[in-house]
Amino acid sequence: MTKKLRSKTPARTTYRHGDLRRALLEAGIALARAGGPDAVVLREATRRAGVVPNAAYRHFANRQDLLEAVRSAALAELAKTMEAEIARMRRGKSGAEAARANLRAVGTGYLRFALAETGLFRTAFATPEFRGFIGDPARAGESGLNPFQLLSKALDEFVGTGLLPANRRPAAEFLAWSAVHGFAMLVIDGPLHTVPRADIDGLGARVIAMVEAGV
Numbered sequence: 001m002t003k004k005l006r007s008k009t010p011a012r013t014t015y016r017h018g019d020l021r022r023a024l025l026e027a028g029i030a031l032a033r034a035g036g037p038d039a040v041v042l043r044e045a046t047r048r049a050g051v052v053p054n055a056a057y058r059h060f061a062n063r064q065d066l067l068e069a070v071r072s073a074a075l076a077e078l079a080k081t082m083e084a085e086i087a088r089m090r091r092g093k094s095g096a097e098a099a100r101a102n103l104r105a106v107g108t109g110y111l112r113f114a115l116a117e118t119g120l121f122r123t124a125f126a127t128p129e130f131r132g133f134i135g136d137p138a139r140a141g142e143s144g145l146n147p148f149q150l151l152s153k154a155l156d157e158f159v160g161t162g163l164l165p166a167n168r169r170p171a172a173e174f175l176a177w178s179a180v181h182g183f184a185m186l187v188i189d190g191p192l193h194t195v196p197r198a199d200i201d202g203l204g205a206r207v208i209a210m211v212e213a214g215v
Helices: 019-035 042-049 053-058 063-090 095-116 118-124 147-160 172-189 197-214
Strands: none
Touching: 019 042, 019 053, 019 063, 019 118, 042 053, 042 063, 063 095, 063 118, 063 147, 095 118, 095 147, 095 172, 095 197, 118 172, 147 172, 172 197
């Protein structure tokens, strides 16, 4: 009796320029989406990309290097979610009404991403550094702005339309960000985790309204 040999798909060892880096990054994003920052492991990313581990070092020096690239991609996805919400909520509005809609959209998009893409959201804020957060174009959405800049722009519009006194504008984004991000983390990892989603949506809207009224 002839013993059949189980065929194995050979690992891909050649890529066009840039393809392997993209494949490794996409694998890292998938790992983060499923398991958060701790799941982003260079060896697993190379396995998913179908190459030997050493091939990754031409593009990512180590696991932290890959994680930083995945973080940037996660922040860009967050920005795009916020931009989509801005486009939806601002439609047909102008002046102060548009400014209010813009700020609400920034918060709504932020919370929507946090709850729908929890793994990527955790990864986006996986390290405590803030320096460089603003200047990296890889962390921006279609507008060229990252999430922090989208919030800053919304607050500038509040000043421009007379909704926020100029003397209260400095550092207001840190206060607004803290409120919405803190609520998101209470839902994701804290005591609000078991609260029904419908109630969470209502509470989230109230948090955003509180920010709008209090900045």
